[in-house]
Amino acid sequence: MKEKAMLGARHLLAWHECSDTEWERMVHDAVDEYHGRLRAPRLHRRHIGLVFFNPSLRTLTSMEVAANRLGASSSTIIPGRGTWDFEWRQGVVMDGDRAEHIHEAIGVLSRYYDALGVRAFASGTDYASDRDETRFKAILAAATVPVINLESAFYHPCQALADAATLHEHFSGAQQGKRFVLAWAFHPKALPMAVPNSALLMAARMGMQVTIARPEGFELDAGVMARARQYAAARGQSVTETTDLSAAAADADVIYTKAWGSALAYESREQETMLRQRLRQWRVTAVLMARTNAAAFMHCLPVRRNVVVDDAVIDSPNAIHLLQAEFRLHAQVAILARILG
Amino acid sequence: MKEKAMLGARHLLAWHECSDTEWERMVHDAVDEYHGRLRAPRLHRRHIGLVFFNPSLRTLTSMEVAANRLGASSSTIIPGRGTWDFEWRQGVVMDGDRAEHIHEAIGVLSRYYDALGVRAFASGTDYASDRDETRFKAILAAATVPVINLESAFYHPCQALADAATLHEHFSGAQQGKRFVLAWAFHPKALPMAVPNSALLMAARMGMQVTIARPEGFELDAGVMARARQYAAARGQSVTETTDLSAAAADADVIYTKAWGSALAYESREQETMLRQRLRQWRVTAVLMARTNAAAFMHCLPVRRNVVVDDAVIDSPNAIHLLQAEFRLHAQVAILARILG
Amino acid sequence: MKEKAMLGARHLLAWHECSDTEWERMVHDAVDEYHGRLRAPRLHRRHIGLVFFNPSLRTLTSMEVAANRLGASSSTIIPGRGTWDFEWRQGVVMDGDRAEHIHEAIGVLSRYYDALGVRAFASGTDYASDRDETRFKAILAAATVPVINLESAFYHPCQALADAATLHEHFSGAQQGKRFVLAWAFHPKALPMAVPNSALLMAARMGMQVTIARPEGFELDAGVMARARQYAAARGQSVTETTDLSAAAADADVIYTKAWGSALAYESREQETMLRQRLRQWRVTAVLMARTNAAAFMHCLPVRRNVVVDDAVIDSPNAIHLLQAEFRLHAQVAILARILG
Structure with missing residues (x-):
């Protein structure tokens, strides 16, 4: 019930996953919002979780304001600052510094929030993995609510x-x-x-x-x-x-x-x-x-x-x-x- | 006026301080909430302060969403990250790194919030003190509003x-x-x-x-x-x-x-x-x-x-x-x- | 439209910039608020950005609660903790650690928030600059919405x-x-x-x-x-x-x-x-x-x-x-x- 399809796709990883029609509609919606004429829904009692694996000023603050403008609430989560550090690899024996797997972390947050926003920059060390968005796709695989890309290895749709x-x-x-x-x-x-x-x-x-x-x-x-x-x-x-x-x-x-x-x-x-x-x-x-x-x-x-x-x-x-x-x-x-x- | 008794006790340190009747009612309330049938009050203009002396993912995010779901607001406070570090000991000459005593910190937060949630893990060095919840009881002593235990030395009632x-x-x-x-x-x-x-x-x-x-x-x-x-x-x-x-x-x-x-x-x-x-x-x-x-x-x-x-x-x-x-x-x-x- | 004059001045740097009449009115307003008789406006869909370059407990939490009490939302931004570090100097070649200039940072936040609160302590190294509030005035110069001083080099009006x-x-x-x-x-x-x-x-x-x-x-x-x-x-x-x-x-x-x-x-x-x-x-x-x-x-x-x-x-x-x-x-x-x- 919490899961809704968007733009044909369930998540927003990158705009090329959307049709031209959907892309153009979104551009017009953003312009309409600027001019104060977007007919936006009221998202009362909807909760958005914002997870930042990397620093942010604009994205963090503008997402908080955007959520609030629609009547929704948001939480900002900065892994490793007040939370645990997360493990990303599959099948690993987790006996190092990372106390929680991204699979559980995102799985749990999906139970609390109606949508997630996630920022996870490129590894910078594995080109094929970055190009294929391996990390971000691990998040999508663990999520049971829509995920908005707040900048991943290769794309920044916002x-x-x-x-x-x-x-x-x-x-x-x-x-x-x-x-x-x-x-x-x-x-x-x-x-x-x-x-x-x-x-x-x-x-x-x-x-x-x-x-x-x-x-x-x-x-x-x-x-x-x-x-x-x-x-x-x-x-x-x-x-x-x-x-x-x-x-x-x-x-x-x-x-x-x-x-x-x-x-x-x-x-x-x-x-x-x-x-x-x-x-x-x-x-x-x-x-x-x-x-x-x-x-x-x-x-x-x-x-x-x-x-x-x-x-x-x-x-x-x-x-x-x-x-x-x-x-x-x-x-x-x-x-x-x-x-x- | 801001202070309300709960479950017989004023604070929630651990469930064994509550009667069986109260415990059972709480279990049923939680189950009812899951099924969307809890008749919960609207807590508009109520403010909850969440103080985390230790890391958290679930507790922090689920408390923020829980407060919001009831119409209340919350602030999350992580001592030492954007705030001062706190002194816990009584009677000490505070000429070290800790700029503020927990007595003032909790006393002040009690003036701003209608309830506090506090996470303060076990010391791991003084068993008698941990068993007796000395740290958490110092918080309760300083608080003038209800305090919810978000995991103390010996108990995790949530x-x-x-x-x-x-x-x-x-x-x-x-x-x-x-x-x-x-x-x-x-x-x-x-x-x-x-x-x-x-x-x-x-x-x-x-x-x-x-x-x-x-x-x-x-x-x-x-x-x-x-x-x-x-x-x-x-x-x-x-x-x-x-x-x-x-x-x-x-x-x-x-x-x-x-x-x-x-x-x-x-x-x-x-x-x-x-x-x-x-x-x-x-x-x-x-x-x-x-x-x-x-x-x-x-x-x-x-x-x-x-x-x-x-x-x-x-x-x-x-x-x-x-x-x-x-x-x-x-x-x-x-x-x-x-x-x- | 978002910019409103206050107390004769646009920003709140220090009370000596206000007339005695305005100062006295503010004292009475604060006393009235304490007694629950301040006729305060509802600030729905108003957003306040709180920027803390230095630690805070009281100011941070009381501003979050104050905003919420009026129906407004707030974001708390702690530069360097989850955001970029900022450059303050004019005309500098920014090839060091600081990835963003305060001019852009405050300029952008002015686009998202209806007012900003900013804490920026004294430099402690340049007395004339501290006395003249050079840092805080750089923020005021970059801001296009009202800025409230949450403690600057020489003044703490709150x-x-x-x-x-x-x-x-x-x-x-x-x-x-x-x-x-x-x-x-x-x-x-x-x-x-x-x-x-x-x-x-x-x-x-x-x-x-x-x-x-x-x-x-x-x-x-x-x-x-x-x-x-x-x-x-x-x-x-x-x-x-x-x-x-x-x-x-x-x-x-x-x-x-x-x-x-x-x-x-x-x-x-x-x-x-x-x-x-x-x-x-x-x-x-x-x-x-x-x-x-x-x-x-x-x-x-x-x-x-x-x-x-x-x-x-x-x-x-x-x-x-x-x-x-x-x-x-x-x-x-x-x-x-x-x-x-």
């Missing part, structure tokens, strides 16, 4: 929906054919690929003309690229790649910046660091922005100022990163309303 | 009520005379005795035929044993002890497994570890379960798979540990309704 | 209002001209000055005759002193200073004890520690209290027993520190009602 709604709002619905540049940026750490993967798929599915500007060695996953190209082709657009950020910026309508690590990090973290350290010039500057078609600057946050983007850009009127962050709330209200309504 | 209601549900109320085996299990650490103490007293008070299967040296407290024997005798049953787990399992209706440390740990942690290390074969296996009367497998969780219980047992249909965990929520709704209603 | 209402209640509104002694106490650490600053200004503004008893070297800030003297003079009272605690206690009506560090700590922490270590006799004892006019003992808590105050004093009927702590809740309900109502 961010993707917020980004889509932000673009829809920014372009007043006329984003089709606009030039979207996914611009790789230097960062001191090899960050995971969930956000760039999700942003790429999102932009292609929104009918935008997509360019990925990134150094050699920072290719995104072949499967994700293929899916994005399908989305683009079906909308009369394309996805192109370049190592020339400056050229890519010319006539761009959106500069969506994001740092991510090379897949090389899965084989040798040291080699990846050496590769990355030579790429500090991959930074969004006012000079770069001046080449664009007065492009909007986007970033999912947190962002390192003057490393990923210069103060002059992020403090300019073209920066819409705070609107983008605000849309996290509206997107998640729409998602909760759909899953639990 | 678990006990959940277990009782689970058994009532499992046996459709016909648990009288059924064979309940409290089966000691190996664990890498010398765990506290609150759960086995509470499970023993609960099973005896439910009129079950109780056997404690545990190695030499892992006797439960003499006072707890004596009280359990009184409960059993008053119901025409008995409490027996054995060091032969396999024999105990024969015809068991319930295998309730739990690891706990020997009282020897209070004198010498090293000697206790040596004693315990030789007892790794105390594990619930499919072979053991096959000897039973198709017994239900119970465990309070968290449980270490393939250390305390084999995957083959906990993943079998006879395992009712998730139902048992779910009953934590129902039991606590019943307790809050009774204390604050 | 404590000040609670203290004022406690005194109003204790003296039945006849606190004018009563003798208020702000009594410095020894403490193992050089604590910040926000509470003594706020207590001094509060007592002077309540028309009390104020004496500060403190050792040489523990003078409060000259600007704060000047403002307090203005408040006192305007009410026909005075603010005096002495290094003789015993003399100050004679005929005192209130002993408000508080430890704080010397401004010397900003130049040399070692020298300040040496200075402070010789002052262990600055402790509130029963002998001292016997010299007073049956004075009320006050302390903002947490308090170190038998270091700052003897058990015999804090456990006596004259100690009103728990009432004072309770007034934190009532004061904050009044503040939230005023800011968001």
